Amino acid sequence: xxxxxxxxxxxxxxxxxxxxxxxxxxxxxxxxxxxxxxxxxxxxxxxxxxxxxxxxxxxxxxxxxxxxxx
Amino acid sequence: xxxxxxxxxxxxxxxxxxxxxxxxxxxxxxxxxxxxxxxxxxxxxxxxxxxxxxxxxxxxxxxxxxxxxxxxxxxxxxxxxxxxxxxxxxxxxxxxxxxxxxxxxxxxxxxxxxxxxxxxxxxxxxxxxxxxxxxxxxxxxxxxxxxxxxxxxxxxxxxxxxxxxxxxxxxxxxxxxxxxxxxxxxxxxxxxxxxxxxxxxxxxxxxxxxxxxxxxxxxxxxxxxxxxxxxxxxxxxxxxxxxxxxxxxxxxxxxxxxxxxxx
Numbered sequence: 001x002x003x004x005x006x007x008x009x010x011x012x013x014x015x016x017x018x019x020x021x022x023x024x025x026x027x028x029x030x031x032x033x034x035x036x037x038x039x040x041x042x043x044x045x046x047x048x049x050x051x052x053x054x055x056x057x058x059x060x061x062x063x064x065x066x067x068x069x070x
Numbered sequence: 071x072x073x074x075x076x077x078x079x080x081x082x083x084x085x086x087x088x089x090x091x092x093x094x095x096x097x098x099x100x101x102x103x104x105x106x107x108x109x110x111x112x113x114x115x116x117x118x119x120x121x122x123x124x125x126x127x128x129x130x131x132x133x134x135x136x137x138x139x140x141x142x143x144x145x146x147x148x149x150x151x152x153x154x155x156x157x158x159x160x161x162x163x164x165x166x167x168x169x170x171x172x173x174x175x176x177x178x179x180x181x182x183x184x185x186x187x188x189x190x191x192x193x194x195x196x197x198x199x200x201x202x203x204x205x206x207x208x209x210x211x212x213x214x215x216x217x218x219x220x221x222x223x224x225x226x227x228x229x230x231x232x233x234x235x236x237x238x239x240x241x242x243x244x245x246x247x248x249x250x251x252x253x254x255x256x257x258x259x260x261x262x263x264x265x266x267x268x269x270x271x272x273x274x275x276x277x278x279x280x281x282x283x284x285x286x287x288x289x290x291x292x293x294x295x296x297x298x299x300x301x302x303x304x305x306x307x308x309x310x311x312x313x314x315x316x317x318x319x320x321x322x323x324x325x326x327x328x329x330x331x332x333x
Contacts, residue, residue, distance in 0.1 A: 010124040030130035037122075037169035044164045062124065064165050068106060068135055069121025069151050070096030070236070070285030 005057040016055055023050035026063065036065050080309065082280045084258050085174055085206040085227040087145070091116045092275065093305045094147065094260065096285025100294065103138040109288050110139055112298035117145045119176055119283065121152070122166045141170065147208070149176040154189070156196035163205060174227070175200070176262075178210035186236040186263075190217050194224055201225030210262050213243075215250040222257055229255055230283060233274060234264025237286045241270040245277055252278040268297075268304035275308025276316070 002018030009029065016025050022045055026033045038045045039062040045053055081088050095115040100106035110118055118139060126132055148166035150159035156179060163175050179196050181189035188211050200207045201224060208228035209221050218229045231251055234240035241264060242248060252259045258280035265271050265284040274282045282305055291297035 010127055012127065014127075029125075029127050031125055031127070035134070035136065035169075036125055037165040039161075039165055042161070044168050047168060062165070063127065064122050065125050065169060066120040066135055066141075066146060066148065066166075067123045068097035068100060068103075069123075069149055070098040070119055 005055055005059075007055060007057070007059045007061060009061045010063055020055045021051050022053045022055055022061075025055050025061075026050065029063070031063065036063050038063050080313070082258055084208065087174065089116045089145075091302075091305075092281035092309060093271070093301055094119065094281060094283040095288060095298070095301075096283070097135060097139065098151075098285050099289035103133055103135065105294055106135075106289075107138040109294045109298040110144065112295045112302065113288065114302045115144070117147050119147045119149050119285070122148055122150075122162050122169065145174070146170055146172075147174060147176050150178050150196075152180070153178070154180050154182075154192075156192045156199065159192075159196045160199055160203075163200060163207075164203075167205070173204055174206045174208070176210065176230070177207040177226075188212055188232070190214070194220055197221055197224040197226050208260070213247040213251065215247060215254050218251045218259075219254055222255060226257065228258040228260060228280075230260045230262035232263040233261045233270065234266075236263040238264055239266025239287055239290075240264055241266050242273050242277075245273065248274070248279065249277045265301075268300040271301050271304040272308035272311070275305055276312050278312055281305070 153159040213231040233242035261274035262283040
């Protein structure tokens with residue numbers, strides 16, 4: 001029996017099921033992992049390994065993309 | 071320098087990438103993505119600057135910039151707008167590199183919110199770190215020939231001095247220092263910030279700059295798409311004028327029609 005994990009994503013509290021990979025977590029948020037960049041506890045996770053890294057309780061994520069800017 | 075055979079062969083190269091358009095446009099402050107895309111098209115720009123920001127996780131289905139401006143057709147140049155320390159800028163660009171998959175980036179480290187003037191100590195520090203990490207930073211800076219040289223020595227792939235504060239539209243305030251930077255640089259020099267109208271862009275090009283980067287001058291024009299066209303024409307006109315080599319200035323008149331044969 002896996003327990004839910006408490007994480008922070010872009011400053012908001014979220015819960016995901018235990019055993020979730022970072023790629024799955026991004027998908028659960030409704031985002032395409034191929035169009036964002038993910039930072040976990042201040043370390044960028046290479047896109048190629050998003051599926052192999054497991055979400056852990058207490059993780060702090062920043063998920064970013066490109067927006068208009070000068 | 072030798073003038074190109076034709077205007078079409080007049081390209082410029084930054085970090086091994088060659089471009090024909092000498093106008094780089096921002097993608098901020100537009101009323102809509104549609105207007106933004108139309109302005110980019112009208113400007114002829116081959117490079118656009120973009121910012122790196124949090125995804126809105128409460129509403130992930132919002133339209134995205136990449137739906138309207140295709141990063142496969144136009145080179146996205148990620149910036150560090152809003153960063154006030156070297157660490158913030160480096161963190162932002164590490165994410166940008168992962169989001170985009172490329173190392174050509176625009177570095178700007180700001181000193182304060184009121185003037186958005188660059189903090190050159192932090193900018194130089196960030197440039198050194200980014201180059202060590204394999205980035206190719208085009209660097210926004212003050213219009214100071216010594217600072218520009220220091221950035222180049224630190225590995226900046228382009229020097230981008232301000233013409234005037236970001237978003238001010240005041241035009242190029244110090245033509246002398248911009249020209250000194252151009253003369254001293256061995257990497258491309260682009261005026262970044264301060265352009266307000268087409269003649270400002272032409273001035274930058276007449277000073278020998280390799281290009282001009284602007285956002286607000288187009289986005290806040292009454293008709294941004296028309297202004298984008300104007301800027302394209304101005305950058306081309308300024309470049310051609312620079313290559314042609316302007317006439318000397320005189321203090322008094324010199325008639326264009328012959329004096330001989332006057333009746």
